[in-house]
Amino acid sequence: MGRTILITGASSGIGAALARHLAAAGDTVGLVARREDRLAGVLADCTPHAPDSAMWVADVGEADAAERVVAAAWAQWGGIDVLVNNAAIPGVRPVTRVTAAEVERVMDVNFHAPVRFALAALPRMLERGSGTIMNVSSLGGRLGIPRESAYCASKFALCGWTEAVALDLWNSPIRVKLVIPGAVDTEIWDKPDEEGAAYDGPKVPAEDVAAEMAAALDDDGVEYYIPDMKGVAVFKTQDIATYMQGSMDLIGS
Numbered sequence: 001m002g003r004t005i006l007i008t009g010a011s012s013g014i015g016a017a018l019a020r021h022l023a024a025a026g027d028t029v030g031l032v033a034r035r036e037d038r039l040a041g042v043l044a045d046c047t048p049h050a051p052d053s054a055m056w057v058a059d060v061g062e063a064d065a066a067e068r069v070v071a072a073a074w075a076q077w078g079g080i081d082v083l084v085n086n087a088a089i090p091g092v093r094p095v096t097r098v099t100a101a102e103v104e105r106v107m108d109v110n111f112h113a114p115v116r117f118a119l120a121a122l123p124r125m126l127e128r129g130s131g132t133i134m135n136v137s138s139l140g141g142r143l144g145i146p147r148e149s150a151y152c153a154s155k156f157a158l159c160g161w162t163e164a165v166a167l168d169l170w171n172s173p174i175r176v177k178l179v180i181p182g183a184v185d186t187e188i189w190d191k192p193d194e195e196g197a198a199y200d201g202p203k204v205p206a207e208d209v210a211a212e213m214a215a216a217l218d219d220d221g222v223e224y225y226i227p228d229m230k231g232v233a234v235f236k237t238q239d240i241a242t243y244m245q246g247s248m249d250l251i252g253s
């Protein structure tokens with residue numbers, strides 16, 4: 001315990017739940033997102049347990065955000081033990097209506113931002129001789145989902161990047177982890193300007209996912225399906241035609 005943990009997308013949902021969970025256990029947390037009021041609310045829950053916790057208001061989709069935030073956190077704490085790349089936007093729109101600009105924005109926030117944060121933190125972590133990078137992808141990073149071409153593209157990219165980065169750093173002191181959530185009950189499902197997601201089934205609480213992510217920081221694993229939906233990804237890989245027909249049957253098309 002007593003680590004310094006920088007979490008992007010900590011103003012709501014899984015990121016906020018993770019920050020509260022880790023702070024309650026004694027870790028110092030750094031909260032990153034755009035909504036200052038929401039970050040301040042999460043920070044107020046964390047500082048009674050972890051007084052050196054801090055927040056940085058930033059749009060992670062902007063090119064200079066990662067270096068600015070990582071440098072500030074590193075200077076304030078003297079190091080970052082864990083970077084959690086969790087911020088993301090959904091971008092739910094069928095390919096017949098999505099624009100290239102929308103896809104680029106989803107890629108910037110969901111993929112290029114984790115890349116930039118990792119590349120900002122990695123040299124510092126390597127020089128210090130320790131560090132963990134945890135990337136939050138999605139089951140949509142293993143499966144194509146109707147109406148979510150932009151989101152799936154960004155999350156597939158994040159899975160591929162994370163697996164390859166983990167191999168590059170296999171013999172280094174840096175640990176790399178990939179989280180693949182299933183359906184979680186957060187605001188991501190109800191964003192304005194989004195068309196409705198195809199999925200309408202059960203969702204697990206963000207607090208349960210946060211608890212499993214916190215536990216994952218203490219073991220040697222690389223990949224974590226939370227909740228455990230790995231069987232769906234395995235089935236799709238084995239029989240993509242049946243998977244695709246099943247997906248279309250599910251949404252009634």
Ligand SMILES: NC(=O)c1ccc[n+]([C@@H]2O[C@H](COP(=O)([O-])OP(=O)(O)OC[C@H]3O[C@@H](n4cnc5c(N)ncnc54)[C@H](OP(=O)(O)O)[C@@H]3O)[C@@H](O)[C@H]2O)c1
Pocket residue numbers: 008009010011012013014015032033034035036038058059060061085086087088089109136137138139140180181182183184185186187188189206
């Ligand atoms: N909920 C699910 O069912 C589910 C399933 C699979 C994967 N995931 C993944 O879990 C992660 C957390 O999502 P969530 O479900 O907790 O959704 P959420 O409640 O909407 O949280 C998303 C977080 O990302 C932040 N964010 C979005 N765009 C940002 C930007 N440009 N710059 C900085 N921060 C930004 C949001 O803060 P601001 O709006 O304040 O910036 C918020 O804190 C995401 O990577 C998501 O893809 C979720």
